Amino acid sequence: MTEPQVLPIADDKDVVRVRQAVRVIALAAKLPLVDQTKLVTAASELARNTLIHGGGGHATVEQVHNGRRAGVRAEFVDTGPGIADLGLAFTDGYTTGSGLGLGLSGSRRLVDEFDIVTAPGEGTRITVTKWAR
Amino acid sequence: MTEPQVLPIADDKDVVRVRQAVRVIALAAKLPLVDQTKLVTAASELARNTLIHGGGGHATVEQVHNGRRAGVRAEFVDTGPGIADLGLAFTDGYTTGSGLGLGLSGSRRLVDEFDIVTAPGEGTRITVTKWAR
Amino acid sequence: MDRVPVLKIGEILLVSIQIDLDDQSALQLQEDLSDRIVETGAHGVIIDISALEIVDSFIGRMLSTIAAVSRVLDAETVVVGMRPAVAITLVELGLSLNGVRTALNVDKALAILAETRQIRGVGLLRVSGSDDVPE
Amino acid sequence: MDRVPVLKIGEILLVSIQIDLDDQSALQLQEDLSDRIVETGAHGVIIDISALEIVDSFIGRMLSTIAAVSRVLDAETVVVGMRPAVAITLVELGLSLNGVRTALNVDKALAILAETRQIRGVGLLRVSGSDDVPE
Ligand SMILES: Nc1ncnc2c1ncn2[C@@H]1O[C@H](COP(=O)(O)OP(=O)(O)O)[C@@H](O)[C@H]1O
Numbered sequence A, B: 001m002t003e004p005q006v007l008p009i010a011d012d013k014d015v016v017r018v019r020q021a022v023r024v025i026a027l028a029a030k031l032p033l034v035d036q037t038k039l040v041t042a043a044s045e046l047a048r049n050t051l052i053h054g055g056g057g058h059a060t061v062e063q064v065h066n067g068r069r070a071g072v073r074a075e076f077v078d079t080g081p082g083i084a085d086l087g088l089a090f091t092d093g094y095t096t097g098s099g100l101g102l103g104l105s106g107s108r109r110l111v112d113e114f115d116i117v118t119a120p121g122e123g124t125r126i127t128v129t130k131w132a133r
Numbered sequence C, D: 001m002d003r004v005p006v007l008k009i010g011e012i013l014l015v016s017i018q019i020d021l022d023d024q025s026a027l028q029l030q031e032d033l034s035d036r037i038v039e040t041g042a043h044g045v046i047i048d049i050s051a052l053e054i055v056d057s058f059i060g061r062m063l064s065t066i067a068a069v070s071r072v073l074d075a076e077t078v079v080v081g082m083r084p085a086v087a088i089t090l091v092e093l094g095l096s097l098n099g100v101r102t103a104l105n106v107d108k109a110l111a112i113l114a115e116t117r118q119i120r121g122v123g124l125l126r127v128s129g130s131d132d133v134p135e
């Protein structure tokens, strides 16, 4: 098992680095190819949100185990404006920016576990997990 | 001015990383494009020698200044077998491996300063410098 | 910045995306392609994404935008080589590549482009031999 | 490992190298290309290196080897898009790209390949319009 990896998210290139780190760990955890692809795609969406909507922050990526299965967990943390209306934010196509409004709703569909902690003015913390089969 | 960067040379991918590090510093030192290209090419040859002939080692890359001009210095160090006959080693086309035998002779032509310290059984240290015009 | 080459092959522009594009580089490619369409008068754009391990909403939007802009400039866009895992993920993400035509490979894309052009009465790129494309 | 896509365009294989290849990946590309030539019966190989910031002796040798192997397999290789700084550096390094034909761009390479093939009496890839290539 590897150490949790902490990666800054301060610019475009950091989003690419987060994708790559998640891929490496998903490979190590032996996620099937399709699940690797789903997790990396979700991570890309969430890391971009941390950058664009959260004003930057960091990601923590690690291999996890629940006793039965291995998996990969990724957490995205920012101290930005937070999200006031989660129902709205998770609506396909809803965006306050210039995105497609699929990041939150879509990435939730792509992972096995999705946890969000946010409040106006208190930043956003999203944790996602994908388990090997 | 930046800190000297020390990079391990233990596999193929490390050679790529050395090239990229040299490029970044050559850009920072404002070397003209052709000189960047020459220096990065020389670094690639020498890093590969460190890996293949020297059995691995490390590179140190840094920006330097001689009072009049900025430049980039790269050093390649290994604790491998060393080179017994330098005259032969610097002959175009001479190789004890499967290379083209252009690494030493060619990279010497590509840089402004080339310094080599080596002895049989005592490893090899090559330092090259390219100055901005 | 990483820049993806745009190759001109007859009246076609071909782009093979091999690097994990950051958002800035994706926008740059979008711009480069538009410029090259105008500059060359190309009538077809083929984008090979066989090397891409993921397509997220940003890259997806780039592909849609390229297709839309090309159309305005009288060029057809075909995306080739999408990996199955990427296609599955796109569907689950909810991303429909609006207005983007896809094909299995470059030859099939050329056939599609040749047909489209035939309708408009312009010859494009003929591939001789067993892979003959109707002109 | 990073793998460079080999695209089939009619009877031509096109490779656009965009990543800083480590030695292992360069050998892999060499192998992939040979395999694809045999598999497709391609008669021409175009290698675009416009994105390459350097060509060192290892990549140079890869290009020469690809050209030599292609020839044995009855295919011609043309390298396109070499940057001027790379060309200057290659000369100073002492590297002669033995047996490697070069061209400014893909269209010019297609013209070269079409001519070579014409001599041998095989049609290849015809580009219609202003860039007409003799068949
Ligand atoms: N980390 C975040 N901090 C603050 N707001 C966010 C964050 N992530 C998402 N949001 C809000 O939720 C909306 C929907 O997000 P998403 O579904 O990812 O679409 P998009 O990013 O394309 O706008 C965003 O437009 C933004 O208003």
Ligand SMILES: Nc1ncnc2c1ncn2[C@@H]1O[C@H](COP(=O)(O)OP(=O)(O)O)[C@@H](O)[C@H]1O
Pocket (backbone or CB within 6 Å): B045, B049, B050, B053, B054, B078, B080, B081, B082, B083, B089, B090, B094, B095, B096, B097, B098, B099, B100, B101, B102, B103, B104, B105, B123, B124
């Ligand atoms: N770091 C090194 N340690 C030991 N021997 C070396 C080293 N670098 C070069 N040599 C020797 O010098 C020869 C010539 O090197 P070079 O000109 O770079 O050509 P090539 O690497 O293609 O063999 C090598 O074949 C090797 O015998």
